[in-house]
Amino acid sequence: MSIAEIRRFFEPKSVALIGASRSPAKFSALILNNLLTWGYGGKIFPVNPYTGELQGLKCYPALGEIREEVDLAIIALPAFSVPGALRDCARNGIKGAIIISSGFNEAGEEGVKRQREIVAIAKEAGMRFLGPNTTGVLNPEARFTSTWNMVPSIRSGPVAFIAQTGMFAGVMLAAILTTEGFGVSRVAGLGNKLDVAEADILEYLEQDDATRVIMIYMEGVKEGRRFLEVAGRVGRRKPIILLKGGRTEAGARASRSHTGSLATKDDILEGALRQIGVVRAMDMEELVDYAKIFAFQPLPLGHRIGLVSMSGGSAVMASDALVEAGLSIADLQPQTLAQIGRLLPEWAIVTHPLDLEPLAERVGRFEAYKMGLELVLADPGVDGCLLSISGMEEGDVALGEVMAPVCRGCAKPISVHIMAEKKTYELMAAVLEEQGIPVYFTQRRAAKALAALYRYRSLMADGRGSSV
Amino acid sequence: MSIAEIRRFFEPKSVALIGASRSPAKFSALILNNLLTWGYGGKIFPVNPYTGELQGLKCYPALGEIREEVDLAIIALPAFSVPGALRDCARNGIKGAIIISSGFNEAGEEGVKRQREIVAIAKEAGMRFLGPNTTGVLNPEARFTSTWNMVPSIRSGPVAFIAQTGMFAGVMLAAILTTEGFGVSRVAGLGNKLDVAEADILEYLEQDDATRVIMIYMEGVKEGRRFLEVAGRVGRRKPIILLKGGRTEAGARASRSHTGSLATKDDILEGALRQIGVVRAMDMEELVDYAKIFAFQPLPLGHRIGLVSMSGGSAVMASDALVEAGLSIADLQPQTLAQIGRLLPEWAIVTHPLDLEPLAERVGRFEAYKMGLELVLADPGVDGCLLSISGMEEGDVALGEVMAPVCRGCAKPISVHIMAEKKTYELMAAVLEEQGIPVYFTQRRAAKALAALYRYRSLMADGRGSSV
Numbered sequence: 001m002s003i004a005e006i007r008r009f010f011e012p013k014s015v016a017l018i019g020a021s022r023s024p025a026k027f028s029a030l031i032l033n034n035l036l037t038w039g040y041g042g043k044i045f046p047v048n049p050y051t052g053e054l055q056g057l058k059c060y061p062a063l064g065e066i067r068e069e070v071d072l073a074i075i076a077l078p079a080f081s082v083p084g085a086l087r088d089c090a091r092n093g094i095k096g097a098i099i100i101s102s103g104f105n106e107a108g109e110e111g112v113k114r115q116r117e118i119v120a121i122a123k124e125a126g127m128r129f130l131g132p133n134t135t136g137v138l139n140p141e142a143r144f145t146s147t148w149n150m151v152p153s154i155r156s157g158p159v160a161f162i163a164q165t166g167m168f169a170g171v172m173l174a175a176i177l178t179t180e181g182f183g184v185s186r187v188a189g190l191g192n193k194l195d196v197a198e199a200d201i202l203e204y205l206e207q208d209d210a211t212r213v214i215m216i217y218m219e220g221v222k223e224g225r226r227f228l229e230v231a232g233r234v235g236r237r238k239p240i241i242l243l244k245g246g247r248t249e250a251g252a253r254a255s256r257s258h259t260g261s262l263a264t265k266d267d268i269l270e271g272a273l274r275q276i277g278v279v280r281a282m283d284m285e286e287l288v289d290y291a292k293i294f295a296f297q298p299l300p301l302g303h304r305i306g307l308v309s310m311s312g313g314s315a316v317m318a319s320d321a322l323v324e325a326g327l328s329i330a331d332l333q334p335q336t337l338a339q340i341g342r343l344l345p346e347w348a349i350v351t352h353p354l355d356l357e358p359l360a361e362r363v364g365r366f367e368a369y370k371m372g373l374e375l376v377l378a379d380p381g382v383d384g385c386l387l388s389i390s391g392m393e394e395g396d397v398a399l400g401e402v403m404a405p406v407c408r409g410c411a412k413p414i415s416v417h418i419m420a421e422k423k424t425y426e427l428m429a430a431v432l433e434e435q436g437i438p439v440y441f442t443q444r445r446a447a448k449a450l451a452a453l454y455r456y457r458s459l460m461a462d463g464r465g466s467s468v
Numbered sequence: 469m470s471i472a473e474i475r476r477f478f479e480p481k482s483v484a485l486i487g488a489s490r491s492p493a494k495f496s497a498l499i500l501n502n503l504l505t506w507g508y509g510g511k512i513f514p515v516n517p518y519t520g521e522l523q524g525l526k527c528y529p530a531l532g533e534i535r536e537e538v539d540l541a542i543i544a545l546p547a548f549s550v551p552g553a554l555r556d557c558a559r560n561g562i563k564g565a566i567i568i569s570s571g572f573n574e575a576g577e578e579g580v581k582r583q584r585e586i587v588a589i590a591k592e593a594g595m596r597f598l599g600p601n602t603t604g605v606l607n608p609e610a611r612f613t614s615t616w617n618m619v620p621s622i623r624s625g626p627v628a629f630i631a632q633t634g635m636f637a638g639v640m641l642a643a644i645l646t647t648e649g650f651g652v653s654r655v656a657g658l659g660n661k662l663d664v665a666e667a668d669i670l671e672y673l674e675q676d677d678a679t680r681v682i683m684i685y686m687e688g689v690k691e692g693r694r695f696l697e698v699a700g701r702v703g704r705r706k707p708i709i710l711l712k713g714g715r716t717e718a719g720a721r722a723s724r725s726h727t728g729s730l731a732t733k734d735d736i737l738e739g740a741l742r743q744i745g746v747v748r749a750m751d752m753e754e755l756v757d758y759a760k761i762f763a764f765q766p767l768p769l770g771h772r773i774g775l776v777s778m779s780g781g782s783a784v785m786a787s788d789a790l791v792e793a794g795l796s797i798a799d800l801q802p803q804t805l806a807q808i809g810r811l812l813p814e815w816a817i818v819t820h821p822l823d824l825e826p827l828a829e830r831v832g833r834f835e836a837y838k839m840g841l842e843l844v845l846a847d848p849g850v851d852g853c854l855l856s857i858s859g860m861e862e863g864d865v866a867l868g869e870v871m872a873p874v875c876r877g878c879a880k881p882i883s884v885h886i887m888a889e890k891k892t893y894e895l896m897a898a899v900l901e902e903q904g905i906p907v908y909f910t911q912r913r914a915a916k917a918l919a920a921l922y923r924y925r926s927l928m929a930d931g932r933g934s935s936v
Contacts, residue, residue, distance in 0.1 A: 108817065150861070165781030171858045171887050172781075178890035219784055245781060250797045251788035254780070257819045283785065283912035284887075312722070313633030313640075313713060316687055317751065320719035329718045349576065351725045390639045393618070419639050419752075422646035444751035 012072035020046030030148035079103025090125030099131035134191025157183020158212035181433020232276035304330035306376035307353035325451035391420025400431030480540035488514030498616035547571025558593030567599035602659025625651020626680035649901020700744035770851035772798035774844035775821035777856035793919035859888025868899030
């Protein structure tokens with residue numbers, strides 16, 4: 001199997017939209033609309049026997065009527081018409097198809113029959129297909145998508161998503177992109193994954209320059225051994241964060257009824273994944289929390305974390321969180337302590353976690369954050385830093401601008417916690433995340449993200465990442 | 469010790485502000501400004517030897533010059549002046565003081581000496597005091613506060629906060645109130661709690677009609693036995709959610725350096741708290757997640773949860789989360805399944821978790837949510853419900869309005885997860901939370917909140933809540 005086969009799904013030179021419809025609420029119309037809005041650069045061939053023109057594009061009554069090369073087909077038809085359409089693709093030499101339609105192995109006996117049929121057709125023709133029962137792919141770089149979800153624009157960035165469910169390419173993606181400061185490189189919704197599965201996409205992403213971190217939402221594992229093998233190899237170069245659905249019996253049952261796939265017994269998979277260095281997330285919040293720090297920050301060389309805070313209570317909670325996440329509070333070197341001591345008012349005692357309040361009395365709040373973080377980061381006994389910011393007023397948004405260069409220039413990872421009223425939080429987080437500094441709503445989330453970086457680094461350093 | 473002594477801190481009839489300052493950046497000026505902005509109804513007596521008038525109020529050179537009764541003193545002076553001021557309070561028959569100033573047991577030898585002094589003065593005079601090293605209290609009902617944080621307005625509601633650190637009455641409170649849909653009844657920042665501690669406040673809150681749920685952020689425990697005794701008793705009537713700082717050695721060390729108090733060994737406390745039914749939260753997010761559902765929803769009679777969702781993937785994640793949190797997916801009764809089946813298109817199979825998509829094909833999305841939730845809630849085998857909403861478009865804000873009455877009318881608890889782009893999420897969550905329906909960003913947070921309700925209910929039903 002070649003990567004070029006998978007690349008076709010993300011970077012097709014031309015695309016036929018089978019089942020193109022004039023009715024604006026139909027999936028096919030929404031897909032076409034997205035392609036036009038995004039400004040997809042390849043040729044689009046709507047296929048529909050009853051229509052001469054669609055949204056300004058020439059409509060073809062049948063695939064056979066298209067006189068140019070068709071790289072990829074998007075099939076948005078009722079399930080019973082899909083086998084015929086796929087046969088037509090095969091006859092016309094089309095090598096890849098995204099099947100949007102549902103009604104296959106998740107839909108009773110009839111569906112299972114249809115499933116067998118499309119698998120056989122594709123196999124015989126040497127075609128690859130994505131789905132069925134999916135929204136397919138998004139590639140902001142190529143301005144290509146097969147999703148029918150209304151996605152007016154999408155922020156480009158280093159994080160790829162692979163999801164078993166269309167949700168990811170739709171509502172969940174929208175939730176993430178409007179809440180977080182990072183962007184995406186490629187999104188693949190695999191649906192029932194009767195052909196293309198996670199491992200195929202991983203191999204494509206391995207050589208995709210736009211992708212540096214990979215998020216996966218997966219329910220059932222297909223070809224478990226191959227998945228572990230590929231994930232182990234790709235994950236060494238591009239960290240993989242995995243949210244597994246169907247970890248429990250109840251979850252697995254629910255999965256069966258909507259994708260028709262068997263969720264895998266979790267404890268076996270869990271052990272195997274841990275060994276190969278795949279980072280596990282327990283919900284969407286963790287998935288995004290981890291992806292963000294992997295996308296933005298370098299790996300720490302050790303577990304000794306510097307902790308800088310303007311609030312005593314926040315330093316306590318952050319200390320607890322770091323230790324509970326498996327990290328430790330760094331012992332600052334005597335020189336660092338002495339250096340900080342010289343900056344403080346006489347009454348103040350230098351401690352680590354570093355309390356910025358006395359320093360702020362001397363040099364002002366903004367300067368205190370800056371100097372405090374710089375001094376702690378420079379200590380050779382510190383492998384990474386948790387910075388806890390207490391946003392006092394709206395003017396603190398400027399604090400984000402002050403801190404960004406300090407954080408950005410550093411070879412050690414930094415995780416930022418901000419405690420502030422909502423608007424200040426959002427403005428400050430936006431400024432910092434735009435500069436690649438990950439921001440979290442609680443000390444615990446900031447600490448757990450740092451710990452995920454450290455665990456991954458430890459496994460990779462042990463060389464265990466390569467053995468499956 | 470009487471509750472009236474504590475009530476004075478929250479509902480003083482008149483207040484003297486000792487250390488009132490003309491300089492607008494000083495704590496005292498900020499406090500006075502808050503009192504005036506809030507519209508505190510009692511008399512305010514600024515005390516300052518050098519100033520005739522402050523923000524339109526007559527200023528008194530000394531406490532002795534005030535000819536009216538002073539119920540409470542707020543002391544905002546440098547630490548070295550506090551013992552003298554407290555003595556003056558005692559001489560003038562003032563029975564309560566909030567000591568804002570820092571520089572006591574958290575500040576080395578000098579501070580410890582000062583600490584002993586103020587404790588002795590108060591004891592001898594039969595005075596009670598809050599602090600030192602605190603922002604003190606907020607009581608939106610009485611429009612009274614001693615905080616210097618700029619808190620222009622505060623939403624009234626059923627949740628009381630007790631916090632060891634001033635952070636709560638300031639930045640953290642602002643973060644919570646601008647992010648969440650519930651309001652607060654009373655806030656108490658205890659600071660170094662040299663006199664008044666958690667147990668005292670709990671006894672006051674026990675009989676305070678405005679308070680139904682109590683959040684605590686606590687580092688060190690003072691008079692551990694009494695705290696457990698009181699928390700056990702009060703917690704039976706008004707659920708207590710506790711976030712404990714200093715759970716780890718590192719956290720306890722950090723706590724010592726900012727409040728001077730010894731954080732308590734966590735595993736012993738943890739066991740005792742579990743027994744008396746205090747709900748533990750691991751960070752601020754959990755603290756608020758739990759407080760919200762306790763404030764808004766009834767307790768479930770059992771662990772069997774109904775699960776209603778428009779997204780298959782979301783149902784999988786919610787199933788995992790419910791089971792992992794210690795709950796179970798309810799088995800719907802045959803009548804309920806049959807009833808739902810009659811509403812669905814022919815091809816659809818009725819399953820639980822209930823997938824709303826087929827129903828939506830028949831009756832529309834909004835109606836599907838409504839009917840689905842109503843049917844599942846009505847099943848006698850269901851003790852509570854997790855509703856997962858996929859917000860597709862901004863118009864979905866109206867879905868909040870449709871669902872609110874369904875959720876509100878029910879004697880079983882409901883926890884709502886919304887997956888949507890940010891703006892839709894926020895608008896929909898605001899509509900629902902205003903009606904008392906708790907909303908969460910992930911299925912896992914929604915499930916854990918339901919589980920906290922269930923665990924609490926089980927303990928109370930066992931009668932274990934009363935035994936310490």
